[in-house]
Amino acid sequence: xxxxxxxxxxxxxFCGFMAACVLAVPAASANDRVSTDNVTARLVVEAxxxxxxxxxxxxxxxxIREHWHTYWRNPGDSGQETAIEWTLPDNADVGPIQxxxxxxxxxAGLVNxxxxxxxxxxxxxxxxxxxxxxTDFPVQAEATWLVCEKVCIPESGRFEISIxxxxxxxxxxxxxxxxxAVRQGLxxxxxxxxxxxxxxxxVTLAFQAPGxxxxxxxxxxxxxxxxxxxEPAAEQTLQYDAPVLRxxxxxGELPVPAAxxxxxxxxxxxxxxxxxxxxxxxxxTLTATTPAATAMAVQAPAAAPATPMALxxxxxxxxxxxxxxxxxxxVFPVLAIKxxxxxxxxxxxxxxxxxxxxAYTGGVLCAFALLGAxxxxxxxxxxxxxxxxxxxxxxxxxxxxxxxxxVGLNLAGVFEVAGSWTGMGQSIAGRSxxxxxxxxxxLAAVVAAPCTAPFMAAxxxxxxxxxxxxAMAAILMLGAGLAAPYLLLTAVPAVARILPKxxxxxxxxxxxxxxxxxxxxxxxxxxxxxxxxxxAVFAALxxxxxxxxxxxxxxxxxxxxRHALALASIAGALxxxxxxxxxxxxxxxxxxxxxxxxxxxxxxTLRAEGRPVLVNMTAAWxxxxxxxxxxxxxxxxxxxxxxxxxxxxxxxxxxRQDPEITALLRRYDRAGVPLYVLFYPDERPPQVLPxxxxxxxxxxALQGI
Amino acid sequence: xxxxxxxxLLGVAxxxxxxxxxxxxxxxxxxDAKVGKPAPGFTGTTATGKPIALDAYRGxxxxxxxxxxxxxxxxxxYGADNMQKTQKSxxxxxxxxxxxxxxxxxxxxxxxxxxxxKIAQERGAHPTEIILDPEGTIGQTYGARxxxxxxxxxxxxxxxxxxxxxxxxxxxxxxxxxxxxxxxxALNEMAAGKPVSNPVTRAYGCSVKYAW
Numbered sequence: 002x003x004x005x006x007x008x009x010x011x012x013x014x015f016c017g018f019m020a021a022c023v024l025a026v027p028a029a030s031a032n033d034r035v036s037t038d039n040v041t042a043r044l045v046v047e048a049x050x051x052x053x054x055x056x057x058x059x060x061x062x063x064x065i066r067e068h069w070h071t072y073w074r075n076p077g078d079s080g081q082e083t084a085i086e087w088t089l090p091d092n093a094d095v096g097p098i099q100x101x102x103x104x105x106x107x108x109a110g111l112v113n114x115x116x117x118x119x120x121x122x123x124x125x126x127x128x129x130x131x132x133x134x135x136t137d138f139p140v141q142a143e144a145t146w147l148v149c150e151k152v153c154i155p156e157s158g159r160f161e162i163s164i165x166x167x168x169x170x171x172x173x174x175x176x177x178x179x180x181x182a183v184r185q186g187l188x189x190x191x192x193x194x195x196x197x198x199x200x201x202x203x204v205t206l207a208f209q210a211p212g213x214x215x216x217x218x219x220x221x222x223x224x225x226x227x228x229x230x231x232e233p234a235a236e237q238t239l240q241y242d243a244p245v246l247r248x249x250x251x252x253g254e255l256p257v258p259a260a261x262x263x264x265x266x267x268x269x270x271x272x273x274x275x276x277x278x279x280x281x282x283x284x285x286t287l288t289a290t291t292p293a294a295t296a297m298a299v300q301a302p303a304a305a306p307a308t309p310m311a312l313x314x315x316x317x318x319x320x321x322x323x324x325x326x327x328x329x330x331x332v333f334p335v336l337a338i339k340x341x342x343x344x345x346x347x348x349x350x351x352x353x354x355x356x357x358x359x360a361y362t363g364g365v366l367c368a369f370a371l372l373g374a375x376x377x378x379x380x381x382x383x384x385x386x387x388x389x390x391x392x393x394x395x396x397x398x399x400x401x402x403x404x405x406x407x408v409g410l411n412l413a414g415v416f417e418v419a420g421s422w423t424g425m426g427q428s429i430a431g432r433s434x435x436x437x438x439x440x441x442x443x444l445a446a447v448v449a450a451p452c453t454a455p456f457m458a459a460x461x462x463x464x465x466x467x468x469x470x471x472a473m474a475a476i477l478m479l480g481a482g483l484a485a486p487y488l489l490l491t492a493v494p495a496v497a498r499i500l501p502k503x504x505x506x507x508x509x510x511x512x513x514x515x516x517x518x519x520x521x522x523x524x525x526x527x528x529x530x531x532x533x534x535x536x537a538v539f540a541a542l543x544x545x546x547x548x549x550x551x552x553x554x555x556x557x558x559x560x561x562x563r564h565a566l567a568l569a570s571i572a573g574a575l576x577x578x579x580x581x582x583x584x585x586x587x588x589x590x591x592x593x594x595x596x597x598x599x600x601x602x603x604x605x606t607l608r609a610e611g612r613p614v615l616v617n618m619t620a621a622w623x624x625x626x627x628x629x630x631x632x633x634x635x636x637x638x639x640x641x642x643x644x645x646x647x648x649x650x651x652x653x654x655x656x657r658q659d660p661e662i663t664a665l666l667r668r669y670d671r672a673g674v675p676l677y678v679l680f681y682p683d684e685r686p687p688q689v690l691p692x693x694x695x696x697x698x699x700x701x702a703l704q705g706i
Numbered sequence: 707x708x709x710x711x712x713x714x715l716l717g718v719a720x721x722x723x724x725x726x727x728x729x730x731x732x733x734x735x736x737x738d739a740k741v742g743k744p745a746p747g748f749t750g751t752t753a754t755g756k757p758i759a760l761d762a763y764r765g766x767x768x769x770x771x772x773x774x775x776x777x778x779x780x781x782x783x784y785g786a787d788n789m790q791k792t793q794k795s796x797x798x799x800x801x802x803x804x805x806x807x808x809x810x811x812x813x814x815x816x817x818x819x820x821x822x823x824k825i826a827q828e829r830g831a832h833p834t835e836i837i838l839d840p841e842g843t844i845g846q847t848y849g850a851r852x853x854x855x856x857x858x859x860x861x862x863x864x865x866x867x868x869x870x871x872x873x874x875x876x877x878x879x880x881x882x883x884x885x886x887x888x889x890x891x892a893l894n895e896m897a898a899g900k901p902v903s904n905p906v907t908r909a910y911g912c913s914v915k916y917a918w
Contacts (some may be wrong), residue, residue: 148876
């Protein structure tokens, strides 16, 4: 190797004079290190061998002279970002630099964004699939960087390495820890929805972050992706006004852009060693309005990249979505029944029909408007909710299940409602028919809303990143789409004529339509089961039984005793519904089906059985915990490794400082959460995992069992 | 954060308290210069030792160039004869070109008047005047952050441009011909009575070596 390096130095000198020889460098050569007066730079490959077609991480690692620094992608007031120019074989691909979260570097009133001591800049290189396995893959990189203390020196380095290829991926022996450490420094997806606003010279970044403890947070700083957006040297202030965490900063010199992107860094004191967190802020839509209005425009971080959509597009999609809603299993029966009503009253005047259609449309729109207004109001109050928010409350879910079940019973013929809001009663014509149509519309919207949650969430989620009026317009368009087919039937006689002739089939058809309603109710009970414990599911089912009893009694008609019994049963059903409590504890905190709730007794039992145990101590207010859960503990790699290891996974909720957990934390010299400890089945001492996790850290630990 | 006026800055400098300098510093970087607003007035001393005031140039277009002859980015533009050419074409059209040196004593690029004149002569520069600003007063007022950092003031005293010399932030001379020279473009647009197309750009380079 020494020889090779020497030969290569000669090559480099030669190349200095002949840039054209770049392509002629022998594949076996290696020059992975460049030292200048201020920086020692290495080009490091993560894998020891790569399979053609796969991606391999390559890192430019800089060890920087004390007191000197190199720069982030937006260098701040002065300076220049490190750049790498790659020369790769044809069809190879290289991704952008994955920048570690920068530090704020102050000097004489100016602030730079960069790195001291050391930094690793990882890029992913894809080896083409048609690369002959067994042949080394040559990588050349020309890196330029500016390194500054007080004075600045532009430096550069030329690297030439070759990556062995073959039929399987092999690890690189020496540098796994370096890659793990650098990845810990990469910003991760923010754990909360966020929004941005600008007012005069002040830019505000607001997070919907319920349950935090403000005095645990410090050193918050937002690094904008590009120059001119945020003033690097101006002070930034973090405020927590539960549930909104707000960072205010001073605007930069450029005009306000459409969206704010960058990295937020934050120090969290979790009781033990403080952790430095770094979150990606990806295109937070900037609104130039009041903070109250922007609170409505919460952007879900998990949502697909928000390509700016024009208002007509949003509205068109909402209308189309509304049309589709007519086909949902919980909506279609309602619409079908309304249509049957038209069939059986084919003799009605055209005006009466149109009036019914308009009333139905009005009912749908009113219900949607009310729902939208409630949503926007809750939003502006700071609740982190989205479309389908009503389904987050198990009581509401149970009541909706009641409604769908009752409609199903009605369709099945268990009872009839005089002047029924399903429109099958005698009084379809005339005034009560108008009211009937209106309430059918309301009913359609009410039963449609839960159905929309899973299907429409993404589209409406986007609408909610817009201003209040736009969101409301989108909701109303959704309603208009829902109402449109029936309105069309009533307004255009030609369309109504395609409906089949009335007959005995109508009753059968009506009864068949009961079953989609029952299926929808079953789905809601399944939703309820995710949110609450088995007792709640039992209460809801019992309530439905009481409801069925009441409606059956009502259907039989008759005396005071029967009516009283029916009312008592309904009251009982409602009481049962209202007793439903959301399941408390870590289920809401940690979305992990693998985990069990920690208790000392459970822990002791598992240990006595000789099972390996992974303990995760967390708290609702702990951001570090949440980030770890998202980045590492929600990953498939983790789940698979956990399953293969046979380890039990115990999650302890320290939100209210449970004394059993405090005792365990003390045993591991922690004053707070998070704490991750892996207990082996054998005599080995338990392994305490780092406070900031990556998937590979946990997976490696589990594989070590 | 409220802008800090010059008197406050002076007070900070006199107090020489590290803590105060830090707090003031955060605001200093932003400066008072805003495109479309009257350029902040200043007085100073030229390399030849005579007093100079911005007001005296009312009626003419003025270019301010922050410079530090030891900074690699300044050397890029002087080494490639780019800054000199930009200066000459401006001065030939009657533009006043003021090169400002805000390096503090003991810091990189700090020179006395004689040295400043010698350097200008050696590199064939064509500034109308060179202003020595070792206390950084003018630099802080304008929020000059880098060398080079360029400002253009119109004959009415309104700031029309602030930012970089050109569009490619690098220390490579070879990038100059690929880059758009923002100063030349802005001066031409102003001469033609058009609005400046890029009135604020990223100034790139070394930091201005203010007193620490």
